[in-house]
Amino acid sequence: MPHVDGFTFVNDLLKTGCKVPFLAMFTACDDPARLAEARALGFTLFNKSDLRPLLEWLHNVETQLDTRRQLTSRGELLRRRLPDFS
Secondary structure, eight states: OTTOOHHHHHHHHHHTTOOOSOEEEEEOOOOHHHHHHHHHTTEEEEETTOOHHHHHHHHHHHHHOOTTOOOOOHHHHHHHHOTTOO
16 A cells, blocks of 8 residues: 555544444564554454465354445545545
8 A cells, every 4th residue: 555554544434433343454564563463453463474364264253244334435434534525
C-alpha cells in the first residue's frame, strides 16, 4: 500500500469505529516487536510458506460470521474520519 503499512491502515480503520471481528495477516516478518504489534491489533498471523493453517482459520471464521450483520458504508466511515466529507 502506498504511503502506509498494514499496521497503520488497520489501526486507523479501527479508530473510525470499524469493528473487524477477524483479522489475518500473511507475514515473513521475524521481528518480535512488529509481530507483537500485529497481535495487539487483533491479527492472527500466518506464515506465507504454509496455507493449511490459514484455510482452517478461514473455515472456522466462516462458521462464526453473522450474516445478518449490517455493514457500515464506506461513506459513513469517511464521514466519521473526515467530518466535512459530503
